[in-house]
Amino acid sequence: MIELIKLRWKKYFLGSIILIVVDLGQLIVPIIIATIIDKIAKFEITLRELFNYFLILILIALVVAFLRFFWRFFIVGAAREIERDLRKKIYEHVLKLHVGYFDENKTGDIMAKATNDLEAIRMALSMGVVSLSDAIIYTSFSVIAMFLISYKLTLISIIPLILLAPISFVLGRIIEKKFRKVQDTFGDLSEKARETLEGINVVKAYTREDEFSRNFKKISLNYLKANMDLARTWGLYEPTIRVLAGISIIIVLCFGGYWVIKGEITIGKITAFFAYLNMLIWPMLAIGWSINLFQRGTASYKRVIELLNEKPEIFSKPNSYKGSMIGNIKFSNLTFYYDNKKVLDNVSFEIKSGQKVGIIGRIGSGKSTILKILIRLYNPPKNSVFIDGIDINDWDLFTLRNEIAYVPQESYLFSTTIRENILIGNPNANDKEIWEALELADIKKDIEKLPYGLDTIIGERGITLSGGQKQRLALARALIRKPKILLLDDTLSAVDNETENNILMNLQKYMKDKTVIIVSHKISAVMDCDFIIVLENGKIIEFGTHEELMKLGGFYYNTYSMQKYGTEIYSS
Template identity: 40%
Template structure:
C-alpha cells in the first residue's frame, strides 16, 4: 500500500529532524520570543481602538478636555511602547531562527560533502560533477529556506492566529465569523497550488542540474572547444538548454504568481465585510463603539501578511521537499568500499594477489582474469602491457578503490578487506596516470602528501622528482599558483610535481601509474635513480610502457587482456621470445635512431 503524497512529503523532510533536535533549545527560545513579539503586536490595535473609544465617549457624553488629552497621551505612549517592544522581539526572533537555519545549512552541507568523500569511484562514474555541485549548493539553499524563513513565518502565523482570532471572537463573535469566511477558500486554493508547485519544483531543480553540468564541462573543456572551433555549436547547445530551463522556471513561476493576487483579493473581501457588517452592527447597537471596528480593520490587515505568507511558506516547503528528496538520493547511497575495522592496522608493504579477477560494474568489462603474483617489502615490481590490459586496475585494487570480484589481495598476509582503510591509504603514495593538481601554489600541491612538511622537505622531494630547477625558474618559485588563476604546467612538470607529492609522504607502498610517460628519457633515468635510493625499504609498483622504466625492477609481469602472459626479471625476459623481447628491440631501435 503506497503512502499518501502528504506523508511521503513528510518522510523526505524527516531527515532534517536530527538538526531540529540538535538546536532544539534555541528553537524553543525562538518560539517564546515569537509569542512575546505577537502579544505586544496585538496590543497595538487594542490601544488604537481605545483611543477611538475615548474620543467617542467625549463627543457623546462630554467631559473634561484635559482628561481626554491625558487618556490619549497615556494610551499613545503605551501603543508606542508596545510597537517598539514588538519590533525589538521581532528582531530577536529573526536573529534566532535565521541564524539557526544557517547553522543547519552548514551542517547539511558538511553531511553531504562527507558522504561525497565516502562514496566510491563507481558513484562518480555514474554521476556528473555539475549535478553533484548543484545538490550541495542550490538544493541545500532551498532546504535552508524551509529551515529558516518558512519555519519562522509559519510559527509566527500560527501564534498570530492563535492569539488574534480568539480576541476578535471575544470582542464581536458574529463579525469574526464573517471575516473568517475567506479562509476555507484560501486553504483549498493553497492545497491545489501546492501540489502543482511540488511537481514543477522537482523538474526545475533537475534542469538546473543539467545546466550546471553543461557549463562546468564547457569551462573545463574550453581548450578543446576552442581547438576544434566549436564555440558556435557549444553556444547553441547552451542556449537550447538555458531556454528549456527558463521555460520550466516560468511554468513554476506562473503557478506561484496565483498566490499573492489571491491573498490580496481575499483580504480585501475581509476588509469590506468588516466595514459593511461592522457598520450595520454598530448602527443597530450590537457593537457598542467604533473602536471595535477600527480594531478589526487593523487586525484583518495585520493578518494580511501571515495569510499571504501561507502560500509563500507552502511554496518554500514544497521546493525544499523536492530538493531534500534529491539530496536524500545521494545521502542514502551506500559506498561500495566499506571500512570493516576501526582498529589500527600497521602496514609494512608486502603484497600478494591470489587468483584475482575483477569486472567493472559500469561497463561489465573484465579487466583482470585470475591474476596471481607477489612482491615483498623493499622490492620493485614493474607491470607492462598494452592499453586496456589491466595495469591501472591492479593499482586501483591495491588502494582499495574497488574490491575484487573474485580472488584475494593480501597485504602483509592479511586480506586487504580486513585492514583499516585509512591506514591502508595512508601507507600508499599513489601517482595516477593523469596527474591532477589543485588550484593552489606548487608548494601546497606538494605538501598535499604531507601537510606539516617543512620547506626543506618540499625542496628535497622536488629535487628527487627532478622538478626543482623548473620551479625556481618561475617568478614566484614554490609560491606560484597553479590552475585557473595561475600558470599551467606542462604534462611532464605535472607528473613530476605529482611524484614529489608521493615522495614527501614517505609511504610504505609507492604506486606509479605510467607517471613518467611525459618526461624525456634522460630525466626519466635521473628520477628512477633517485627513486631507487628512496624506495630501498619500500614496496614499489611501477606501471609503464617503456622498457627503460622497468629494466631495473626486481620483478616484471607482462599483461595482455587482463592475464599474465610473461613474468620474470629483465635479463630473463629479453631472452624469451614474446611481447617483452619485441618491445625491447623496438624501443632499442627507436633510441638508436634518435
C-alpha cells in the same frame, strides 16, 4: 526536517517566545486605536489621555523593533548553524564515498546539493518557521479578537477563507515536485558550467565555443522553464488569497456597515474589526509562503538525505589489521568486474618486498585497475589480493593507504602553493625533506628558478606548469611519504627521455628496499625492472624479465621494436 530543528531547539524556543511577544504587541494596536476612536466619537477623551495613548503606541513600536532583532538572531542564526553543520556533514561524507559513486554521479549535482539545496533548507528553517509562526499567532489572536468584537460578523466573514486549506494543500504538493525538478535541472547546469571551465583549453583549441554556448543555452533554458513552471504554480496562490480576502472585506463592509447604522456595533469596533481582518491577509499569504518554503526545503532535504544515505562501499572492518607493512604483494586468481564488465581475468603474480615490477599493455587492458585495487579505491573479491600475507580487505584503510604512495595517470594539483601541494603527501615534512623529494623527481632546478620558490601559487589544477612538471610534482608528493610501496601509473609519460632516465636512476637508489610497481606504455620505463607483466584484455599474456620477454618475440618484443624504431627515426 523536524529532526534538524530539534538539534537547535533552545534557540528556536527562545526565538519563538520573542516572536510571540512581538506579534502580540502588534495585535494590541487595533484595540488601542478602536478605544481612541470610540472615545473621540463620544467626546470622552482629553488631550492628556490622547497623548498617553500616543506614547503607548510609540513604546509598543520601539519594543517590537527592538525584539525583532532577537528573534532573527535566534531563529535565523539557528538555521545558519544547521546549514553549516549539514554542509560539513556532506563534505566529510563525500570524502568517504567510493570512487565508483563519482563515476556514476555528476559533480555539478553534488555541488548543487551542497549549495543550492542547503540554501533552500536554510530558508525553510528560518523564514519558513518565522512565517508559519506568524501565521499561527496572527490568525489565532485575530480570530479571537474578531469574535470578541462580533461573533456574527466573524462567522460570516471567514466563510470565503475556509477554501484556503484545500488550496494550500494541493498547491503545496505540486510545488514540492516542481521544485525538485528545478534543483535537478540546476545540478545539470552546474555540471555543464564546471565541465566547460575545466576543459576551456580544449574548447578553444577546437573552436567549439559556439557549440558549447548553444548546449549551455539549451540547459539554461530548461532551468528557466522549470523555474517558470514553478513560478506559475506559486503565482496562482497570492491572487487567490487576495480574491478571498476581498470577498471577506465586502462582506464586512456590507453587514458591518448595516450593524453600525443600527447601533449594534461602534465605529471604533468596526475599525478594529477591519484592522484584524486585514491582519488575516498576511497570515494567509504567510501560510502560502511558508508552504512554498517548506515544500522547497523538503524537496532539497530529500536530495541531501539521498546523498548522505549513500553507504561507503570501502571502509575499515572492525578489528582490521593496523600493523606495519613490509611490502610483499600477492595476486591470487583475481577476477574483477566493474559495472558488470570483466576488467581483470584470473590474474596471478607475486612481488617480494624491494622488487621493482613493470606492467605494460594496451589501453583498457586493466593496468591501472591493478594499482587502484592495491590502494583499495576498488574492493577485490575476498582471498584474491594479499599484502604481507594478509587479505587486503582486512587491512585498516588508513594504515594501508598511509604505507602506499600512488601517482595516478592524471597528475592532479591543487590551486595553492608548491609547498602545500607537496605537503599533502606528508604534512609533517620540513623544507629540507621537500627539496629532497623535488630533487628525486628531477624538478628541483625548475622550482629554484621560480621567483617565489616553494611559495609559488601554481593556479587551478597547476595550470601554470607544463605537463611534465605537473607529473614530477605529483611524483615528489608521493616520494615525500617515504612509502613501503610506490605505485606509478604512467607517471613519466610527459617527460623527455633524459629526465625519465634521471628519475628512474633516483628511484633505484631511493626505493632500494621498497616495492615499486610502474605502469607505463614506454618500454624504457620498465625494462630494468626485476620482472615485467604484459596485460591484454585483463589477462596476463607474457611474464618475465626484459631479456626473457624479448626472446618470446610477442607483444612486448613488438612494442619494444616499434618504440626503438620510432626513437631512431626521431634522433636521425
